[in-house]
Amino acid sequence: xxxxxxxxxxxxxxxxxxxxxxxxxxxxxxxxxxxxxxxxxxxxxxxxxxxxxxxxxxxxxxxxxxxxxxxxxxxxxxxxxxxxxxxxxxxxxxxxxxxxxxxxxxxxxxxxxxxxxxxxxxxxxxxxxxxxxxxxxxxxxxxxxxxxxxxxxxxxxxxxxxxxxxxxxxxxxxxxxxxxxxxxxxxxxxxxxxxxxxxxxxxxxxxxxxx
Amino acid sequence: xxxxxxxxxxxxxxxxxxxxxxxxxxxxxxxxxxxxxxxxxxxxxxxxxxxxxxxxxxxxxxxxxxxxxxxxxxxxxxxxxxxxxxxxxxxxxxxxxxxxxxxxxxxxxxxxxxxxxxxxxxxxxxxxxxxxxxxxxxxxxxxxxxxxxxxxxxxxxxxxxxxxxxxxxxxxxxxxxxxxxxxxxxxxxxxxxxxxxxxxxxxxxxxxxxx
Numbered sequence: 001x002x003x004x005x006x007x008x009x010x011x012x013x014x015x016x017x018x019x020x021x022x023x024x025x026x027x028x029x030x031x032x033x034x035x036x037x038x039x040x041x042x043x044x045x046x047x048x049x050x051x052x053x054x055x056x057x058x059x060x061x062x063x064x065x066x067x068x069x070x071x072x073x074x075x076x077x078x079x080x081x082x083x084x085x086x087x088x089x090x091x092x093x094x095x096x097x098x099x100x101x102x103x104x105x106x107x108x109x110x111x112x113x114x115x116x117x118x119x120x121x122x123x124x125x126x127x128x129x130x131x132x133x134x135x136x137x138x139x140x141x142x143x144x145x146x147x148x149x150x151x152x153x154x155x156x157x158x159x160x161x162x163x164x165x166x167x168x169x170x171x172x173x174x175x176x177x178x179x180x181x182x183x184x185x186x187x188x189x190x191x192x193x194x195x196x197x198x199x200x201x202x203x204x205x206x207x208x209x210x211x
Numbered sequence: 212x213x214x215x216x217x218x219x220x221x222x223x224x225x226x227x228x229x230x231x232x233x234x235x236x237x238x239x240x241x242x243x244x245x246x247x248x249x250x251x252x253x254x255x256x257x258x259x260x261x262x263x264x265x266x267x268x269x270x271x272x273x274x275x276x277x278x279x280x281x282x283x284x285x286x287x288x289x290x291x292x293x294x295x296x297x298x299x300x301x302x303x304x305x306x307x308x309x310x311x312x313x314x315x316x317x318x319x320x321x322x323x324x325x326x327x328x329x330x331x332x333x334x335x336x337x338x339x340x341x342x343x344x345x346x347x348x349x350x351x352x353x354x355x356x357x358x359x360x361x362x363x364x365x366x367x368x369x370x371x372x373x374x375x376x377x378x379x380x381x382x383x384x385x386x387x388x389x390x391x392x393x394x395x396x397x398x399x400x401x402x403x404x405x406x407x408x409x410x411x412x413x414x415x416x417x418x419x420x421x422x
Contacts, residue, residue: 009279034279037271040251060248061274063295064322064345068220068245084274086297088323091347111275112299134275136302 001176001207004057004162005200006187008032008135012043016050018191022200023051028080030057030185041076048077055079061109063087066094074098080105080128085113085121096124107162110150118150122157129154131179133165144171147179154179169206176210212387212418215268215373216411217398219243219346223254227261229402233411234262239291241268241396252287259288266290272320274298277305285309291316291339296324296332307335318373321361329361333368340365342390344376355382358390365390380417387421 005026007015012035019029029051035043036058048056058078062069066083073081083095085108092108099106107128108121121129131154133145145165154161163175164185175181186203193199216237218226223246230240240262246254247269259267269289273280277294284292294306296319303319310317318339319332332340342365344356356376365372374386375396386392397414404410 008276034276034283036248036251037280038251038283040247040249040253042251061272063272063274063297064347065219065245066347069248072245072249084295084297086274086295086323088345088348090351091345094347094351112297134299134302136275136277136305137299140301140305 001181002027002183003200003203003207004028004030004183004185005190006030006032006059006164006185007047007191008034008187010035010191012039012046015043016047018196019047019051021197022190023054025197025200025204026054026190028055028057028183030059030187031078032187033059033061036060041072044073044076044078057082057107059109062091062095064091066091067098070095070098071102074102074104078104080107082107082109082130084108085110085117089120092121092124096126100126115150115153118153122153122159125159128160128162128183130162130164130183130185131181132163135165138166145175146171147175147177147181151178151180169203172203172206212392213238213394214411214414214418215239215241215394215396216401217241217243217270217375217396218258218402219245219398221246221402223250223257226254227258229407230258230262232408233401234265236408236411236415237265237401239266239268239394241270241398242289243398244270244272247271252283255284255287255289268293268318270320273302273306275302277302278309281306281309282313285313285315289315291318293318293320293341295319296321296328300331303332303335307337311337326361326364329364333364333370336370339371339373339394341373341375341394341396342392343374346376349377356386357382358386358388358392362389362391380414383414383417 057080058073062083111132137143161181162183163181268291269284273294322343348354372392373394374392
């Protein structure tokens with residue numbers, strides 16, 4: 001199981017600094033949508049430049065104009081880019097095509113998708129399926145990703161799963177049971193910890209021990 | 212009926228230059244999602260600085276992290292910001308709250324919304340409802356906004372309507388009949404015209420004449 005560090009609501013320099021503190025414990029680096037909308041592709045370029053050996057996920061949250069946005073992300077150094085699962089299927093098709101051409105990966109952000117939409121997306125076997133409880137749902141409704149939704153669908157289709165949304169060391173065991181994600185996406189549990197290096201190291205240990 | 216010029220797939224300097232050529236004929240300036248993701252909030256700031264008297268629409272396409280994104284857009288000079296109609300309702304609520312606090316406007320991008328979702332959104336009377344055929348749907352499937360979907364729903368609820376997606380002088384009359392939008396959003400029919408000044412002036416004339 002890989003740990004994807006989500007960088008949001010930060011200046012680029014601070015995002016680099018915090019990643020530097022935890023880089024031994026994390027696998028993938030997510031340039032959050034808030035960085036992309038605030039600073040543009042400079043955010044992706046600078047993170048890739050600072051951590052060339054890491055997998056960079058550009059959280060583009062594409063929902064239209066897929067060719068332009070995905071080519072832009074990959075050319076800026078992203079190894080994975082996200083598209084919304086609620087997009088028209090033609091948009092998903094373009095993302096898959098561009099990623100294949102660049103030999104990169106697509107992550108579906110399943111935020112607010114219906115079960116029918118998720119079933120349709122199962123046809124795209126090369127994508128990573130990100131089960132996502134949004135920041136707004138967390139902060140306003142107190143929801144957390146417990147991984148209950150769509151778990152069976154993912155398992156029976158043997159797709160690669162990522163999980164995001166308020167994940168902590170404490171919620172890891174339940175999440176593993178219900179979703180068995182190959183990527184856990186963790187933001188504030190690391191970036192807002194009083195000691196990010198220690199928080200990331202502990203999370204890494206829990207992942208390695210299979211807790 | 213107002214004309215909103217959509218600026219996409221352009222450098223900021225070129226976007227300003229083309230807007231300068233047509234500013235007498237257009238009412239609102241949309242900083243497209245592609246500019247925001249490529250250049251960040253600098254795109255919104257520079258367009259507002261260049262055209263302080265115009266209404267600036269930041270096509271944020273927010274779907275999460277609404278407070279952060281909307282405050283960022285309004286502080287950068289946007290007068291209107293967009294949120295996806297397919298977002299969780301908690302996200303929509305936050306957008307409305309932030310816009311009210313800043314005395315600004317919210318535009319709902321109805322791309323790929325179900326009829327049920329549109330009905331729920333009708334409760335937000337202060338928003339502008341943008342009926343949107345996406346770039347990907349246009350370019351890959353040849354779709355155009357003919358305004359047939361949701362037209363009756365908008366009329367009976369008396370909400371403010373915008374229309375986007377492949378709109379030209381030729382399609383204006385049909386669109387007026389079916390959707391009666393108060394804002395028509397036009398991008399490439401102006402920005403990619405051989406003579407943008409003339410194309411915008413003709414569109415303005417057609418709008419004034421009620422064609």
